[in-house]
Amino acid sequence: MRLKAYFCDMKNTISERIADFLKNYPPFNAMESAQLEQLSLEVVIIHKDTNNIVFSQNESPHAHFYVVNKGAVALSKTGSSQILDICDEGDVFGLRPLLANESYKLETKAYEETILYAIPIKDFKPLALENKRIGNFLIESFASNTGNPYSIKHRGKLYGDSSDSNQYSSDKILDLQPIKYSTNLITCKKGTKIKTIANKMTKHNVSSILVEKDNLPVGIITDKDIRKKVATGLFPITATAKTIMSSPIITYPKGLTLAQAQMAMMKSNISHLVLTEDGTTDTKSVGILSKHDIMLAVGNNPAVLLRAIKRATSAKRLRGIRHGIMNLLQGYLDQNIPLGLVSKIISELNDASTKQVIQIALSKMEEEPPVKFTWLSMGSQGRGEQLLNTDQDNAIIFEDVPKEQLETTRTYFLKLGERIAKMLNTIGFEYCPADMMASNPSWCHSLSEWKDVTAQWIHNPGTDEILLSSIFFDYNVTYGDKSLADELSLSIFDHVNHYPQFFTHLASGALQNPSPSGFFRDFLVEQDGEHKDFFDLKLRALMPIIDAARVLILSHSIKSINNTAERYEKLAELEPNNKELYLACSYASKALLKFRTRQGLLHNDSGRYIKLDKLNKEEKIKLKRTFKTVKEIQSLIEIRFQVKNMLR
Numbered sequence: 302m303r304l305k306a307y308f309c310d311m312k313n314t315i316s317e318r319i320a321d322f323l324k325n326y327p328p329f330n331a332m333e334s335a336q337l338e339q340l341s342l343e344v345v346i347i348h349k350d351t352n353n354i355v356f357s358q359n360e361s362p363h364a365h366f367y368v369v370n371k372g373a374v375a376l377s378k379t380g381s382s383q384i385l386d387i388c389d390e391g392d393v394f395g396l397r398p399l400l401a402n403e404s405y406k407l408e409t410k411a412y413e414e415t416i417l418y419a420i421p422i423k424d425f426k427p428l429a430l431e432n433k434r435i436g437n438f439l440i441e442s443f444a445s446n447t448g449n450p451y452s453i454k455h456r457g458k459l460y461g462d463s464s465d466s467n468q469y470s471s472d473k474i475l476d477l478q479p480i481k482y483s484t485n486l487i488t489c490k491k492g493t494k495i496k497t498i499a500n501k502m503t504k505h506n507v508s509s510i511l512v513e514k515d516n517l518p519v520g521i522i523t524d525k526d527i528r529k530k531v532a533t534g535l536f537p538i539t540a541t542a543k544t545i546m547s548s549p550i551i552t553y554p555k556g557l558t559l560a561q562a563q564m565a566m567m568k569s570n571i572s573h574l575v576l577t578e579d580g581t582t583d584t585k586s587v588g589i590l591s592k593h594d595i596m597l598a599v600g601n602n603p604a605v606l607l608r609a610i611k612r613a614t615s616a617k618r619l620r621g622i623r624h625g626i627m628n629l630l631q632g633y634l635d636q637n638i639p640l641g642l643v644s645k646i647i648s649e650l651n652d653a654s655t656k657q658v659i660q661i662a663l664s665k666m667e668e669e670p671p672v673k674f675t676w677l678s679m680g681s682q683g684r685g686e687q688l689l690n691t692d693q694d695n696a697i698i699f700e701d702v703p704k705e706q707l708e709t710t711r712t713y714f715l716k717l718g719e720r721i722a723k724m725l726n727t728i729g730f731e732y733c734p735a736d737m738m739a740s741n742p743s744w745c746h747s748l749s750e751w752k753d754v755t756a757q758w759i760h761n762p763g764t765d766e767i768l769l770s771s772i773f774f775d776y777n778v779t780y781g782d783k784s785l786a787d788e789l790s791l792s793i794f795d796h797v798n799h800y801p802q803f804f805t806h807l808a809s810g811a812l813q814n815p816s817p818s819g820f821f822r823d824f825l826v827e828q829d830g831e832h833k834d835f836f837d838l839k840l841r842a843l844m845p846i847i848d849a850a851r852v853l854i855l856s857h858s859i860k861s862i863n864n865t866a867e868r869y870e871k872l873a874e875l876e877p878n879n880k881e882l883y884l885a886c887s888y889a890s891k892a893l894l895k896f897r898t899r900q901g902l903l904h905n906d907s908g909r910y911i912k913l914d915k916l917n918k919e920e921k922i923k924l925k926r927t928f929k930t931v932k933e934i935q936s937l938i939e940i941r942f943q944v945k946n947m948l949r
Contacts, residue, residue, distance in 0.1 A: 372415030
């Protein structure tokens with residue numbers, strides 16, 4: 302009897318640990334504590350060594366689905382070296398075939414030593430039927446045909462309806478991209494003592510050391526070798542490298558793609574590849590590629606990056622992920638992926654980063670928000686055109702409150718706005734030089750106040766009001782109650798309809814920056830200041846075409862499209878007689894944004910100011926081609942909105 306009680310207690314302790322883990326991840330975070338504890342009693346713990354198969358393609362579904370506790374599993378087509386997805390800690394997989402009563406569509410194997418929690422479907426299914434949030438998770442899972450419905454590549458028509466969508470899938474890009482490897486080679490000789498080797502690896506913080514003879518690779522020692530051969534007592538620390546090194550060494554040529562590296566490691570069941578000039582041991586080593594390097598490369602996949610963003614618990618962690626996003630962006634540009642696709646992906650990741658910052662900031666507030674609120678991203682982020690880490694433009698709308706509670710409520714949201722702005726700055730988004738941020742009382746209002754403010758801009762449009770309108774009217778709801786923004790939009794368009802002269806003022810603002818070229822089509826450059834003799838790509842080329850799109854689309858009462866290229870494409874539908882010009886504008890907006898992004902990545906800045914003598918002839922020609930389009934669209938809005946008449 303005592304023995305039975307002992308085993309029951311032990312099982313309960315294990316189930317408690319399982320429940321503590323599962324409660325942090327969907328869909329288990331939607332369960333009541335009692336439900337989760339009961340389910341955890343039925344969970345089976347499974348250990349898988351590297352490359353062990355969990356289930357095979359076309360195999361009948363198991364009685365369980367799986368959650369990764371430690372390690373990672375790779376999903377791929379049988380016989381393919383291409384990894385379609387990697388599930389790591391907290392990820393659910395193998396659920397859809399169970400519920401749909403169909404065979405597994407992919408093969409799943411342990412990417413590294415892995416511990417899985419096997420969840421019995423017979424115990425889980427009743428909970429899903431009675432819990433709406435779990436049901437929604439399953440619906441999204443079915444809709445996306447994936448066990449990870451929150452992955453960026455499964456969120457609606459991310460890549461649009463273009464027939465090129467499949468051609469440029471992230472998986473294909475990932476598969477073909479050259480993989481980065483460490484060139485920091487730490488080496489030793491065959492006769493070097495193991496103790497010296499261990500100290501050397503610790504000092505340089507590396508997981509492997511290359512053994513050389515006559516400057517050529519003859520062996521490799523990894524952390525695993527030291528654990529298995531030395532820590533277990535098989536060899537003393539006074540033994541030499543020759544006794545524990547892996548030899549003969551497996552080498553590959555530099556320029557290895559991700560797919561080739563994955564296949565090589567899986568084929569030989571190794572965790573490190575030595576790269577030489579010609580791929581043989583007869584030439585000098587140029588680098589070492591580890592399994593960790595591959596994980597980092599896979600991490601530059603938008604789905605993996607999105608998952609990492611959602612799990613980040615600090616601004617510091619998000620900043621590291623932002624570097625991955627920039628690497629992803631660079632890879633897309635290097636492969637000449639259409640900018641429309643690139644913009645959608647990067648915008649999704651930017652929005653996700655901002656959302657996570659807001660959630661982290663809210664968790665650090667002493668109290669819950671006193672009322673509903675909406676976080677608006679404005680400017681380039683609001684238009685889905687913020688590819689680089691440019692400055693912030695944001696605002697807060699909060700629900701109306703009684704007059705005596707207004708300032709107290711505002712104080713709360715200003716504090717929240719300040720905290721969010723600081724964290725956004727930490728992850729790479731600079732503070733707005735004009736202080737157009739939710740931490741500023743001028744950009745943190747109740748719904749009624751915002752209605753009054755925007756009405757003032759429309760009915761009394763001075764230079765400042767036009768500038769504010771230009772920033773504000775490109776807003777996008779990033780977080781919170783969308784209905785507040787919708788109500789504000791209705792109010793704005795109601796005022797505009799009653800005061801159409803506002804469009805003339807808005808058009809006038811769009812004409813403040815004349816054609817980017819002067820006599821003989823020379824570039825107009827800055828005449829003085831910090832950027833003397835530089836070409837201002839934003840002010841002289843991008844902004845005129847952005848501003849024109851805004852006033853034209855608003856004049857058609859279209860408020861659901863913010864992206865500049867998409868605005869022009871919609872205008873081409875609405876005005877067939879101007880279709881050619883509008884499509885040219887759409888192309889020019891993407892070409893200019895792409896050029897700015899390339900320049901920004903090249904010089905590690907915003908890409909705004911261009912040093913013309915650094916451009917080649919072809920680049921200058923391509924830029925000048927867009928100038929004609931800028932001039933034509935400015936002429937159209939000048940005539941349409943009778944700007945000259947206003948100035949008389």
